[in-house]
Amino acid sequence: MEASVQVLLYLVFTYVCFTWFVWRKRSRIEPMIGMVSGMTLGMMVGLIAGLVVGVLFKGELAYSTMLGIAAGAFSGLVFGIPLSVLTMIEGALSGLMAGMMGAMLGEMVPYEQIEPLLFLFIMLCTFCIMLLTRHIAIITNEKGSSPKKFGWQHPLVGAMLLIGVFVWFQSFPAATVHQKQEIKQSVELVASDYFYHPQQIVLKKGEEVKVTYHNQGKLGHVVEIMSKGTIEVVPDASQHRHGHDSTSGEELHLFAEPGKSVSYVIRATTAGVYPFYCTIPGHKEKGMLGSLIVK
CATH class of the missing domain: 2.60.40.420 (Cupredoxins -  blue copper proteins)
Structure with missing residues (x-):
């Protein structure tokens, strides 16, 4: 499976898992936390998806920009549906801007610099999602205590996930997201x-x-x-x-x-x-x- 498909599948998997986690706890999440989560998720999806399509469709900036905007805005909008109207708006606008930026980066950045940039965005996305997950898990705990010692939201679990993402990304062949060219x-x-x-x-x-x-x-x-x-x-x-x-x-x-x-x-x-x-x-x-x- 080519690297661009792997990256998009990982992005979809991360989005679905975090969205499901937040939706389950939406009744105990403060509006500000929901808005920050929506902005973060919309921005990360838009930035990474925009970068990938920008590389795959180099020379067609208008088309790749539309795809990046659609991916980012849609992800932020859907995430905020059960939370609040403000979360929907914040998520959609953040995803829109990030999708535009990602497509422009994919168009302008030379091929040899795409992999380090994409790696940085994926690690940043994973880190932010794990940080938000732990924070939400703590503040929504029914007894107000910290998460279980060996819960999946434990910091060591997040560190292991980051290491796993690092190893996975390093396994990509030399030619990655631009293999479609x-x-x-x-x-x-x-x-x-x-x-x-x-x-x-x-x-x-x-x-x-x-x-x-x-x-x-x-x-x-x-x-x-x-x-x-x-x-x-x-x-x-x-x-x-x-x-x-x-x-x-x-x-x-x-x-x-x-x-x-x-x-x-x-x-x-x-x-x-x-x-x-x-x-x-x-x-x-x-x-x-x-x-x-x-x-």
């Missing part, structure tokens, strides 16, 4: 007026891949990949020139007239992240840029 024998890059789709392309080092560049805009657009001489190119018969030789120099140039397409067979010899952008003046500044990721 699968390596393909062929890749299509679409340019319209002032944007590329997708903005991230993932290739495997040493494999030959056919790259087809479609210009669907009303203007001519260039794709210049800052390859540093590490990408070998065999141009296709449909190749067009734009004052450059795509096989010369250290950079790779692709050009297509409006409504036209060109194809190249390329082979990347060195792993890394190589930015690409449109070299026509003003186009890069308007958003025509992305990155080629070689594993």
Whole structure:
């Protein structure tokens, strides 16, 4: 099972368990405690879910933002239903903001920094949930005493859970939540007026891949990949020139007239992240840029 699915399943499991725990004790929970719990849960769900979908749908920020917002707001809203209207509002708004932030982080943060960030969020979520669980267990105890010595809300149980989450997360393969960006024998890059789709392309080092560049805009657009001489190119018969030789120099140039397409067979010899952008003046500044990721 890929890591993104494992993370989302853990998030759902944590949400269901904590929600069930709080709902059972709702008659003895003060309104402020319920609001804090709703805000915390909505924020953690929105942040983690938003980060995951932001990575899975890189280059589609509007779509990933909507998914992150929906996950965070819905989780906070549902949690507060049996508690109070204020808890519903606080949870939904916290989840909405966190989902938006998580999707933006998933879009902007480089792939190699996603795993440490996701690990930090998961550990923070687990710690906050365990802390709230223990606090609620203490204040709702019928006799007003501390939880049982060996109860599941005991601090040692929380510590063991944190250690378990740490070990589980370290078992992930080197490529985790971005595994959905699968390596393909062929890749299509679409340019319209002032944007590329997708903005991230993932290739495997040493494999030959056919790259087809479609210009669907009303203007001519260039794709210049800052390859540093590490990408070998065999141009296709449909190749067009734009004052450059795509096989010369250290950079790779692709050009297509409006409504036209060109194809190249390329082979990347060195792993890394190589930015690409449109070299026509003003186009890069308007958003025509992305990155080629070689594993």
